[in-house]
Amino acid sequence: MPELAEVEFFRRRWAAGHRGRVRSVRVHPRARVFREADPARIAHALMGARLAGSEAAAKQMLFRFTGGAIGRGRSGWLGVHLGMSGELLVAPADQAPARHDHLVLVQDRRALVFRDPRMFGRIRFDVGAKPPQWWTAIAPAILSDHFTVEAVGDFLRRHARSPIKAVLLRQERFPGIGNWMADEVLWRAALHPARRSGSLRPAEVRALHRECRWVCREALARNGGRGRPLPPDLNVNLPRSWLFWHRWEDGGTCPRSGRPLARAEIGGRTTCWSPARQRLR
DNA sequence: CCAATTGTTATTTA
Protein backbone atom coordinates (compact mmCIF):
# COMPACT_ATOMS: atom_id res chain seq x y z
CA MET A 1 0.00 0.00 0.00
CA PRO A 2 2.33 2.74 1.14
CA GLU A 3 4.06 5.19 -1.14
CA LEU A 4 5.58 8.55 -0.34
CA ALA A 5 2.71 10.48 1.28
CA GLU A 6 1.21 7.37 2.81
CA VAL A 7 4.50 6.66 4.53
CA GLU A 8 4.49 10.17 5.96
CA PHE A 9 0.93 9.57 7.11
CA PHE A 10 1.97 6.47 9.06
CA ARG A 11 5.03 8.22 10.51
CA ARG A 12 2.76 10.92 11.86
CA ARG A 13 0.69 8.28 13.60
CA TRP A 14 3.67 6.96 15.53
CA ALA A 15 4.73 10.55 16.23
CA ALA A 16 1.98 10.50 18.88
CA GLY A 17 4.58 8.62 20.92
CA HIS A 18 7.33 11.24 20.61
CA ARG A 19 8.97 11.89 24.01
CA GLY A 20 7.34 8.80 25.48
CA ARG A 21 9.36 5.99 27.05
CA VAL A 22 9.12 2.41 25.85
CA ARG A 23 7.95 0.29 28.79
CA SER A 24 7.92 -3.03 27.00
CA VAL A 25 8.54 -4.46 23.55
CA ARG A 26 6.57 -7.26 21.97
CA VAL A 27 7.89 -9.06 18.89
CA HIS A 28 7.16 -12.02 16.69
CA PRO A 29 10.82 -13.03 16.55
CA ARG A 30 10.56 -15.47 13.63
CA ALA A 31 8.72 -13.04 11.35
CA ARG A 32 10.36 -12.41 8.01
CA VAL A 33 10.25 -8.65 8.57
CA PHE A 34 13.25 -9.14 10.88
CA ARG A 35 15.42 -10.72 8.20
CA GLU A 36 17.91 -7.84 8.44
CA ALA A 37 17.68 -7.27 12.18
CA ASP A 38 17.87 -9.15 15.46
CA PRO A 39 14.50 -8.72 17.20
CA ALA A 40 15.93 -9.68 20.61
CA ARG A 41 18.56 -6.97 20.30
CA ILE A 42 15.90 -4.41 19.32
CA ALA A 43 13.77 -5.37 22.31
CA HIS A 44 16.72 -5.12 24.68
CA ALA A 45 17.97 -1.79 23.33
CA LEU A 46 14.57 -0.08 23.26
CA MET A 47 13.43 -1.14 26.71
CA GLY A 48 13.24 2.06 28.74
CA ALA A 49 14.36 4.20 25.79
CA ARG A 50 12.58 7.36 24.72
CA LEU A 51 11.23 7.99 21.22
CA ALA A 52 13.16 11.17 20.45
CA GLY A 53 12.06 11.89 16.88
CA SER A 54 11.30 10.53 13.45
CA GLU A 55 11.49 11.24 9.77
CA ALA A 56 10.22 9.78 6.51
CA ALA A 57 12.05 9.49 3.21
CA ALA A 58 10.92 7.70 0.07
CA LYS A 59 9.01 4.62 1.29
CA GLN A 60 10.89 4.38 4.54
CA MET A 61 10.77 5.77 8.05
CA LEU A 62 13.42 6.32 10.69
CA PHE A 63 12.60 6.46 14.41
CA ARG A 64 15.27 7.69 16.82
CA PHE A 65 15.45 6.45 20.40
CA THR A 66 17.64 7.68 23.26
CA GLY A 67 18.31 6.62 26.84
CA GLY A 68 17.58 3.24 28.38
CA ALA A 69 20.16 0.65 27.36
CA ILE A 70 21.43 2.96 24.59
CA GLY A 71 24.68 4.66 25.64
CA ARG A 72 25.21 8.38 26.11
CA GLY A 73 25.78 10.37 22.95
CA ARG A 74 24.25 7.59 20.90
CA SER A 75 20.85 6.84 19.48
CA GLY A 76 18.97 3.72 18.56
CA TRP A 77 17.83 3.99 14.94
CA LEU A 78 14.77 1.96 14.01
CA GLY A 79 14.13 1.71 10.28
CA VAL A 80 10.70 0.72 8.99
CA HIS A 81 9.80 -0.22 5.43
CA LEU A 82 6.13 -1.08 5.05
CA GLY A 83 6.53 -3.23 1.94
CA MET A 84 3.25 -3.98 0.21
CA SER A 85 0.84 -4.51 3.09
CA GLY A 86 2.45 -2.91 6.14
CA GLU A 87 1.00 -0.18 8.33
CA LEU A 88 1.71 1.61 11.58
CA LEU A 89 -1.02 1.95 14.18
CA VAL A 90 -1.53 3.43 17.60
CA ALA A 91 -3.42 1.19 20.00
CA PRO A 92 -4.30 1.25 23.70
CA ALA A 93 -1.29 0.30 25.83
CA ASP A 94 -2.94 -2.89 27.06
CA GLN A 95 -4.14 -4.17 23.70
CA ALA A 96 -2.91 -7.68 22.88
CA PRO A 97 -0.88 -7.92 19.64
CA ALA A 98 -2.87 -9.34 16.73
CA ARG A 99 -1.62 -12.10 14.47
CA HIS A 100 0.33 -9.85 12.11
CA ASP A 101 1.57 -7.32 14.66
CA HIS A 102 5.26 -8.19 14.45
CA LEU A 103 6.63 -5.32 16.52
CA VAL A 104 4.78 -3.49 19.30
CA LEU A 105 6.39 -0.75 21.41
CA VAL A 106 4.35 -0.25 24.54
CA GLN A 107 4.46 3.20 26.16
CA ASP A 108 2.57 4.41 29.23
CA ARG A 109 -0.35 5.86 27.31
CA ARG A 110 -0.36 3.92 24.03
CA ALA A 111 1.16 1.09 22.02
CA LEU A 112 2.96 1.71 18.73
CA VAL A 113 2.15 -1.18 16.41
CA PHE A 114 3.86 -2.36 13.22
CA ARG A 115 1.51 -4.67 11.34
CA ASP A 116 2.30 -6.45 8.08
CA PRO A 117 0.30 -9.50 6.95
CA ARG A 118 2.31 -10.12 3.82
CA MET A 119 5.71 -9.49 5.37
CA PHE A 120 7.36 -7.82 2.40
CA GLY A 121 8.06 -5.07 4.92
CA ARG A 122 11.34 -4.73 6.75
CA ILE A 123 12.59 -3.64 10.15
CA ARG A 124 16.16 -2.47 10.60
CA PHE A 125 18.01 -1.35 13.69
CA ASP A 126 21.36 0.17 14.57
CA VAL A 127 22.92 2.04 17.47
CA GLY A 128 25.29 4.92 16.83
CA ALA A 129 25.90 8.63 16.97
CA LYS A 130 24.62 9.24 13.45
CA PRO A 131 21.90 7.73 11.23
CA PRO A 132 23.06 4.46 9.68
CA GLN A 133 24.15 3.96 6.10
CA TRP A 134 20.94 2.21 5.05
CA TRP A 135 19.15 5.46 5.87
CA THR A 136 21.56 8.02 4.49
CA ALA A 137 21.88 6.06 1.22
CA ILE A 138 18.27 6.85 0.24
CA ALA A 139 18.20 8.99 -2.91
CA PRO A 140 17.53 12.73 -2.50
CA ALA A 141 13.82 13.53 -2.38
CA ILE A 142 11.80 14.45 -5.47
CA LEU A 143 10.86 17.69 -3.69
CA SER A 144 14.52 18.57 -3.04
CA ASP A 145 16.75 20.74 -5.23
CA HIS A 146 18.64 17.63 -6.37
CA PHE A 147 15.70 16.42 -8.41
CA THR A 148 16.32 18.38 -11.58
CA VAL A 149 15.09 18.06 -15.16
CA GLU A 150 18.68 17.25 -16.15
CA ALA A 151 18.92 14.42 -13.61
CA VAL A 152 15.65 12.98 -14.90
CA GLY A 153 16.77 13.27 -18.51
CA ASP A 154 20.10 11.55 -17.78
CA PHE A 155 18.33 8.73 -15.97
CA LEU A 156 15.85 8.19 -18.82
CA ARG A 157 18.73 8.03 -21.31
CA ARG A 158 20.52 5.44 -19.19
CA HIS A 159 17.41 3.26 -19.31
CA ALA A 160 16.41 4.23 -22.81
CA ARG A 161 14.93 0.86 -23.84
CA SER A 162 12.87 0.38 -20.70
CA PRO A 163 9.20 1.44 -20.64
CA ILE A 164 8.78 4.75 -18.83
CA LYS A 165 6.46 3.12 -16.30
CA ALA A 166 9.20 0.73 -15.15
CA VAL A 167 11.74 3.55 -14.88
CA LEU A 168 9.43 5.67 -12.69
CA LEU A 169 9.33 2.84 -10.16
CA ARG A 170 13.11 2.87 -9.66
CA GLN A 171 13.84 4.24 -6.20
CA GLU A 172 17.37 5.41 -6.96
CA ARG A 173 15.91 8.28 -9.03
CA PHE A 174 12.25 8.45 -8.08
CA PRO A 175 12.29 7.78 -4.32
CA GLY A 176 8.82 7.18 -2.92
CA ILE A 177 7.07 6.64 -6.25
CA GLY A 178 5.09 3.39 -6.34
CA ASN A 179 2.59 1.84 -8.67
CA TRP A 180 -0.32 4.22 -8.18
CA MET A 181 1.80 7.37 -8.09
CA ALA A 182 3.59 6.34 -11.27
CA ASP A 183 0.26 5.93 -13.05
CA GLU A 184 -0.95 9.26 -11.66
CA VAL A 185 2.18 11.08 -12.86
CA LEU A 186 2.09 9.57 -16.35
CA TRP A 187 -1.61 10.33 -16.70
CA ARG A 188 -1.08 13.99 -15.76
CA ALA A 189 1.95 14.27 -18.02
CA ALA A 190 -0.06 12.69 -20.86
CA LEU A 191 2.59 10.03 -21.45
CA HIS A 192 1.74 6.47 -22.43
CA PRO A 193 3.27 4.12 -19.81
CA ALA A 194 4.74 1.81 -22.46
CA ARG A 195 6.73 4.58 -24.15
CA ARG A 196 10.45 3.76 -24.30
CA SER A 197 12.22 6.10 -21.90
CA GLY A 198 14.73 7.11 -24.55
CA SER A 199 11.98 8.29 -26.90
CA LEU A 200 10.78 11.23 -24.79
CA ARG A 201 11.28 14.66 -26.28
CA PRO A 202 12.67 17.45 -24.05
CA ALA A 203 9.23 18.97 -23.49
CA GLU A 204 7.96 15.57 -22.38
CA VAL A 205 10.85 15.11 -19.96
CA ARG A 206 10.02 18.51 -18.49
CA ALA A 207 6.37 17.53 -18.13
CA LEU A 208 7.34 14.30 -16.40
CA HIS A 209 9.60 16.16 -13.98
CA ARG A 210 6.93 18.77 -13.26
CA GLU A 211 4.16 16.21 -12.61
CA CYS A 212 6.42 14.11 -10.37
CA ARG A 213 6.89 17.12 -8.14
CA TRP A 214 3.26 18.17 -8.32
CA VAL A 215 1.87 14.74 -7.38
CA CYS A 216 4.36 14.38 -4.51
CA ARG A 217 3.61 17.84 -3.15
CA GLU A 218 -0.17 17.54 -3.38
CA ALA A 219 -0.33 13.99 -2.02
CA LEU A 220 1.81 15.01 0.94
CA ALA A 221 -0.21 18.13 1.65
CA ARG A 222 -3.49 16.23 1.55
CA ASN A 223 -2.22 13.46 3.80
CA GLY A 224 -1.15 15.77 6.58
CA GLY A 225 2.34 16.87 5.61
CA ARG A 226 4.29 18.68 8.31
CA GLY A 227 2.30 21.43 9.98
CA ARG A 228 -1.03 20.20 8.65
CA PRO A 229 -3.69 18.22 10.51
CA LEU A 230 -3.60 14.48 9.96
CA PRO A 231 -6.64 13.23 8.01
CA PRO A 232 -8.70 10.45 9.63
CA ASP A 233 -7.83 7.96 6.93
CA LEU A 234 -5.28 7.40 4.25
CA ASN A 235 -5.83 9.39 1.04
CA VAL A 236 -9.37 10.47 1.95
CA ASN A 237 -8.47 14.00 0.93
CA LEU A 238 -7.37 13.13 -2.61
CA PRO A 239 -10.06 14.62 -4.92
CA ARG A 240 -12.12 12.52 -7.29
CA SER A 241 -10.34 14.35 -10.09
CA TRP A 242 -7.29 12.16 -9.42
CA LEU A 243 -6.77 9.00 -11.47
CA PHE A 244 -6.18 7.28 -8.10
CA TRP A 245 -9.89 6.81 -7.44
CA HIS A 246 -10.66 5.35 -10.87
CA ARG A 247 -7.73 3.14 -11.74
CA TRP A 248 -9.06 -0.05 -10.11
CA GLU A 249 -12.74 0.43 -10.90
CA ASP A 250 -14.10 -2.00 -13.43
CA GLY A 251 -15.37 0.08 -16.31
CA GLY A 252 -13.59 3.11 -14.85
CA THR A 253 -13.42 6.28 -16.89
CA CYS A 254 -10.78 8.98 -17.22
CA PRO A 255 -11.70 11.89 -14.92
CA ARG A 256 -10.46 14.36 -17.54
CA SER A 257 -11.79 12.98 -20.82
CA GLY A 258 -14.64 10.75 -19.64
CA ARG A 259 -13.29 8.06 -21.97
CA PRO A 260 -12.72 4.47 -20.76
CA LEU A 261 -9.48 3.66 -18.96
CA ALA A 262 -7.21 0.84 -20.08
CA ARG A 263 -5.40 -1.66 -17.90
CA ALA A 264 -2.50 -3.96 -18.73
CA GLU A 265 0.74 -5.27 -17.32
CA ILE A 266 3.56 -2.90 -18.25
CA GLY A 267 7.04 -3.09 -16.78
CA GLY A 268 5.95 -6.06 -14.72
CA ARG A 269 3.18 -4.19 -12.87
CA THR A 270 -0.51 -3.72 -13.51
CA THR A 271 -0.83 -0.30 -15.09
CA CYS A 272 -3.82 1.92 -15.74
CA TRP A 273 -3.92 4.72 -18.29
CA SER A 274 -6.26 6.79 -20.38
CA PRO A 275 -5.79 5.95 -24.07
CA ALA A 276 -7.57 9.17 -24.98
CA ARG A 277 -4.85 11.26 -23.25
CA GLN A 278 -1.80 9.01 -23.35
CA ARG A 279 -0.75 7.93 -26.83
CA LEU A 280 2.11 5.69 -27.93
CA ARG A 281 4.79 7.61 -29.87
C1' DC B 1 -7.57 -24.43 -7.94
C1' DC B 2 -6.62 -19.87 -10.27
C1' DA B 3 -5.57 -15.00 -10.28
C1' DA B 4 -4.91 -10.78 -8.00
C1' DT B 5 -2.54 -7.37 -4.69
C1' DT B 6 0.01 0.52 -4.07
C1' DG B 7 7.43 -3.66 -3.15
C1' DT B 8 12.13 -5.17 -3.40
C1' DT B 9 15.82 -8.15 -4.67
C1' DA B 10 18.34 -12.11 -6.60
C1' DT B 11 18.85 -14.44 -10.74
C1' DT B 12 18.53 -15.10 -15.59
C1' DT B 13 18.44 -13.41 -20.24
C1' DA B 14 19.67 -10.30 -23.86
Place this chain on the structure above:
DNA sequence: ATAAATAACAATTG
Protein backbone atom coordinates in the same frame (compact mmCIF):
# COMPACT_ATOMS: atom_id res chain seq x y z
C1' DA C 1 29.77 -5.43 -18.63
C1' DT C 2 25.28 -3.35 -18.41
C1' DA C 3 20.49 -3.24 -18.69
C1' DA C 4 16.02 -5.54 -19.03
C1' DA C 5 13.03 -9.26 -17.81
C1' DT C 6 11.63 -12.75 -14.68
C1' DA C 7 11.08 -15.34 -10.37
C1' DA C 8 10.71 -15.39 -5.70
C1' DC C 9 9.35 -13.88 -1.33
C1' DA C 10 3.98 -14.49 1.82
C1' DA C 11 -0.70 -13.89 2.99
C1' DT C 12 -5.14 -13.20 1.90
C1' DT C 13 -9.24 -12.55 -0.91
C1' DG C 14 -12.45 -13.22 -4.72
